[in-house]
Amino acid sequence: MxxxxxxxxxxxxxxxxxxxxxxxxxxxxxxxxxxxxxxxxxxxxxxxxxxxxxxxxxxxxxxxxxxxxxxxxxxxxxxxxxxxxxxxxxxxxxxxxxxxxxxxxxxxxxxxxxxxxxxxxxxxxxxxxxxxxxxxxxxxxxxxxxxxxxxxxxxxxxxxxxxxxxxxxxxxxxxxxxxxxxxxxxxxxxxxxxxxxxxxxxxxxxxxxxxxxxxxISDYNIFMGKLQNPEGKFLFPADMKLLSHWNLRDELKSNYTGENGLEKQKMIYSVMKHIIDQSIPQQVINKNEYVWNPLINKIYKDGKEAAVTPEPDTRYSVLLDNFHVMKSIDAYSPNFPTFISRAFEGGMEIPQEDVERLFTQFVSSPQVKEVAAYISKQLGRPLEPFDIWYNGFKSRGGVPEEQLTAMTSKKYPNPKAFEADMMNILVKLGWEKEKANSIASLITVDPARGSGHAWGAEMRNDVARLRTRIGENGMDYKGYNIAVHEFGHNVEQTVTMNDVDYYMLQGVPNTAFTEAVAFLFQKRDLELLGMPNADPNKDYMMALDNFWSCYEIMGVSLVDMKVWKWMYENPEATPAQLKDAVISAAKEVWNQYYAGIMGGKDEPILAIYSHMIDNPLYLSNYPMGHLIEFQVEQQVKGKPLAAEFDRMYTQGRLIPQQWMKGAVGSEISIEPTLNAAAEALKALK
Ligand SMILES: [Zn+2]
Structure with a gap:
């Protein structure tokens, strides 16, 4: 991801x-x-x-x-x-x-x-x-x-x-x-x-x-095996080490089933809150020397309590450094005089106000309440803030994650095994063998330090890089799921580099369009393992899943945009002041669009996203990607993915709205996603 x-x-x-x-x-x-x-x-x-x-x-x-x-x-x-x-x-x-x-x-x-x-x-x-x-x-x-x-x-x-x-x-x-x-x-x-x-x-x-x-960000790990609950019990495997916040979130998601699921989820959320407000002990970041009880925020060594040294607002000083360096470019950019306008009008090529309007309309839509009620019924309990990551819509055919991991780790013991299988994956998605081979030959797989990424070439016939994290025991299911996503990016990067008629038009209109392909691939991860989903409700589940992902990440993006506006209004802020501002922005968005739906007031959860810190104003690309992906997915429905992908993506780097008209016949819109969610709820009831 x-x-x-x-x-x-x-x-x-x-x-x-x-x-x-x-x-x-x-x-x-x-x-x-x-x-x-x-x-x-x-x-x-x-x-x-x-x-x-x-x-x-x-x-x-x-x-x-x-x-x-x-x-x-x-x-x-x-x-x-x-x-x-x-x-x-x-x-x-x-x-x-x-x-x-x-x-x-x-x-x-x-x-x-x-x-x-x-x-x-x-x-x-x-x-x-x-x-x-x-x-x-x-x-x-x-x-x-x-x-x-x-x-x-x-x-x-x-x-x-x-x-x-x-x-x-x-x-x-x-x-x-x-x-x-x-x-x-x-x-x-x-x-x-x-x-x-x-x-x-x-x-x-x-x-x-x-x-x-x-x-x-990519070197910020929590040793889960050292987390202790107030009764002195360790809930997570001793060797589990998770990167904030993606691995933490994915672990939280995987605990909707299994023993002590809810307790583990609450513990992970508690860890996240300490990261957000920086009360997290410096001693437990990337280190496994101390036992940590996050619920009461105490640490122990050899059974004895030790004094906590909180992280000194590093998270926010990193964000401030990004702000200052971006702001220093303003004077040289009279047409787009702030980083905000450069990111949206210049980079995304959609005005920031349009993006914000789209997101605000979405998160305040009546469908949100209905989908939330459906989830609450499925869970048999009132919603918790972290249920913004509810993943019960994924149709995994009831196969437990351990079983999926057993499959993926056997199939992909190392990066080269995944690389060798890329051509088969493409053939399964509908590419002709020869074309699949030529695309796969331009993608190489490396073992990543972080959770992975995809990095495209900048000239024809050079390789795109798929970086993935594979443990000693092979690729686990989560890693596989992410690798399939990144592979989608690599395929887009390769096709739009090599098959678009003009080099200056190489690529996609903006990063949301590459996320759309990545999600299209990721969604088919089980199919690619040879486990086609026989569930007749699959399309409805996918519609609700897409809807709920949008609801989550649009909130995160609204916070991100608020924070950047705040930094522009307060360019002299200290890291501590920025921390307060981020937490306030997160609570504000929460209280306005989430508190009535997900329970509790003043939850800071929307401030946990790592990209807010390391990738300035990138987050809005995810929900735009979800909307675009959904429209593209509807376009692809009933047709072979490969042929439609080639037709749409060889348009290259037009502006987003024109690309969409050429690809699916209409501009970017929240309506198809909202309508599909309403329809799905009706059918599932
Ligand atoms: Zn991605």
Whole structure:
């Protein structure tokens, strides 16, 4: 489930776009001066229009304006600027296409090989092996391509691109995109390439900060075998070690069945609350020296109580570091002047207000109460806050998890066994053998330190990486379930890299679309083990499962958005103040949309999600992914997954709403998910 990619967040930083004047930002501390004066811009625009004709006027106006906005004194005089524009503006259609192709080819070379370096340099901190040394962090957090854009400005490649390929705002793409040809879209994406000029030292700092946040989160384990209840009993296996919060949550989910399930769940939730409010003893993070009773928050060594040293708000200082480094980019991004607008309008390409509206409507829908009542009836008890993770909708055909683990660990004793089986998995999902083979040959499986992730290549014919956590006894069911999810990402990464007609259109509109594929795969995990679900209610169960996942993660995302708005309003906050703000935001969202449904007031549970800390504003992609996935799933229903996947995903990186219209015939909507839940409840009653 976890998709760490520092690159993702870096892409959001760099996916920012701007055209027009560079103005000092009101909130920024840096000011970026416009060196080329407006009369110069007008003069050169007129001269080019006079000589090339009205047909080119739009491109001339926008191109000259873009270059003027990016030009600094160090790039040359006004006369140099004028000469550059005159010499390099390409009016002829065929010549423009030649220029496009050369730029595209060369950008692929740069991105592809820098990515390869990055993958190799990060290996010691991402792949299992000897303990991480400071030198590994120094290399792993180094971004070799940090100076690339600076160089492209210095050698004028950036100006050449900006002069000839206009940037279109999200609104323009929305208004015009439907009538654009594939080539027009590719040109528009080329126009997104150089719209800001962020100094290399800031990009480097951002990369370092995100890598440190990732290391904090992916090395935060709780030794469950040391957890003791007030009666002195140990409820979890002695060797169980769980990563916060994904493994903790998954363990909580798996305890809806089995001995002492509810007590174990309550204990896990208690651990989570100590992580959220940082009362967790520092002595139990990543260490198994102390016995910990989380319900009363006491620790013991050799049977004797020891003094608790709480974690010193590290969680929130990591989040603050992310905020500060993202904010430092604001001054260089006049069109998207905050990280919030860069993440949504720039990165996701859906306005933040639209996302928030969609989520708010969803979590306050009448269906929530009805589904909650259904769950409560299934459980035979009133709901607890952690029932936002209720997983009883999963149709596992009643097979206990241990039995599934027995199957998966036998089938996949090590990463290479999974790798060898990828082609078969694809064939089971409907790909022709030959195509399955060519996709699988471009994916490689590595043993991950964290819970795993999928990392796509940046050039054609390079491999995408599936990182998965496999224990000494082979892949357990949970690990398998996650690996199938990540594999979905890898297949998307491979197909959209190699089968989309233009490199500039390679990929998906935003990360929600790759999550959609990952969920499509993950949902079929049992089928892939050869256990087709004979349950006639399967579709209804899946609809309710999707609905409930949306309800959970939309709440988490609403908290995430609130927290970022708060940080912008309180840029001088201390980690302790941020901690209070996060907890308040979590309680506020809880009290408004969950307390009446799930019981108790003031529960902080929505603040536990790790991506809130290590992957700035990434969370909203999950629920968007669920909505998109549901619409895509309905589209795929009754048809072979592979053919529909290929048709939809080879559209490449259009803007989200246009991609959806092309794929399923309508925009992103909560209605299909809500309606399907209502229908399912009716049928199950
Ligand atoms: Zn994912």
């Amino acid at each position: 976890r998709k760490l990619i520092i690159f993702m967040a870096m892409a959001t930083i760099l996916a920012v776009s701007s055209c027009g004047k560079k103005q000092p930002s009101a909130t920024g501390t840096e000011t970026v001066k416009t060196f080329i004066e407006q009369p110069t811009v007008e003069k050169i625009t007129k001269a080019l229009t006079d000589s090339l004709g009205e047909a080119s006027v739009f491109r001339i106006e926008r191109g000259v304006k873009q270059v003027a906005a990016l030009w600094r004194e160090s790039d040359g005089t006004s006369a140099d600027f004028e000469k550059f524009c005159k010499d390099n503006f390409v009016a002829d259609d065929a010549a423009l296409e030649t220029l496009y192709k050369k730029l595209e080819r060369n950008f692929e070379i740069f991105r592809g090989y820098f990515h390869k370096m990055d993958v190799l340099l990060k290996e010691p901190i991402q792949i299992t092996g000897p303990e991480i040394e400071p030198v590994d962090m120094m290399f792993g957090s180094y971004d070799a391509s940090a100076h690339l854009d600076d160089d492209f400005f210095n050698n004028k490649i950036a100006f050449l691109t900006a002069l000839n390929f206009p940037f279109y705002s999200l609104k323009e793409k929305t208004d015009k995109g439907a009538t654009w040809s594939r080539r027009d879209w590719a040109y528009a994406r080329m126009g997104d390439r150089f719209t800001t000029r962020i100094p290399a030292d800031i990009i480097l700092k951002a990369s370092q900060t995100l890598t440190e946040a990732d290391a904090y």
